[in-house]
Amino acid sequence: MAIGLIIIGDEILSGKRVDQHFAKVVQLLGARGLQLGWAEYLGDEPERIAATLKRTFAGGDIVFCCGGIGATPDDHTRQAAATALGRPLRLHPGARDSIQQRILEVAAEAGRTVDLEAADNLHRLKMAEFAEGAELIPNPYNKVAGFALGTHYFVPGFPVMAWPMIEWVLDTHYPQLFNRDARTEQAALVFEAAESTLTPLMEALEAQFALVKVFSLPHVGDAKTRRHIELGVKGEPAQTAAAFALLCAELERLEVEYTEI
Structure with a gap:
């Protein structure tokens, strides 16, 4: 079993944004006596993302996937993961509740009421639609959860969210691997x-x-x-x-x- 990293986004491939995930993930792993086995960069192409995930799901590695889990037209990772596994997308109740809680908190901070059934708030719930059987990765920044499918872990592209979520996955699910092999x-x-x-x-x-x-x-x-x-x-x-x-x-x-x- 190796540890892999997939970084998704046209903005990375076009040079509009400089990737920060690779170096940080190497650092997070190194601090725990682990190392990155491979990394791939992908654009916002649904078919290519799905094909890549289908291959990596079959490989059995621990994989962190950064980016493309939002609710805008260029966010394809949630659907691509479902396609790769041949599963339907389902609204995850826990992820829905976290998003709605966040909406209410932001409204309360602004001193206004909010309608959770409004079109924009219903659209935000797209970010709670994951492949059937997904488990949640808590997001300490804004409560919009990432998701896990087997040993694949999907987090946002924003470093301020992604990095603590990756740390949580490592510390929660893989402490038995830390510093196991002295190097x-x-x-x-x-x-x-x-x-x-x-x-x-x-x-x-x-x-x-x-x-x-x-x-x-x-x-x-x-x-x-x-x-x-x-x-x-x-x-x-x-x-x-x-x-x-x-x-x-x-x-x-x-x-x-x-x-x-």
Whole structure:
């Protein structure tokens, strides 16, 4: 089981808004000893969203989906999730009650009465229509709930709402996964070497240490530093330490200049 992230919105793909969810979700997971396995960006296309969700529902991963759960014509995520599962949309009583409570609270704060049967207030209840069988994700910002279907969790696109809702899901449903697998990372800056020269070493390290992944991040150099590669290993602590020791020994044997970081 991996943890995935789906971010939905034409405004992200067009560049009108800069995505903030990816970095924040990585941070929220990292604070709990977890890591993101994959991420996808989608526009406001109902068929593509439904097809993507159909695939991810079948995969069994934990998936957070941000955006498209409002009630405007460009919000398609609620219907797409229902389509992907072959279920009808149903008005969720708990979500309806929360929305109506919010409407009454806003009206009371403004010192006015409100008709819950007015057309605009009835339209707001569209945000309480989820695929049959959905469970609620509380929204501490404005009480308009998100929803969960299996291990898929759907939250608004607004960071001020989405981030505490994602934290709630993690802390409520997955504390047993926190810090379960200890991981460390060690790396060195390798100067003036070609990746092709280092590839056999990287392959040998991964073959010898099953619980370690090797990474290579080239840098072309600039006014502050020479051309170099950040070469490192990450994974289970004991194997990471052994793999890094071997990596350094092999760099010395190859007479390659490096410095540990």
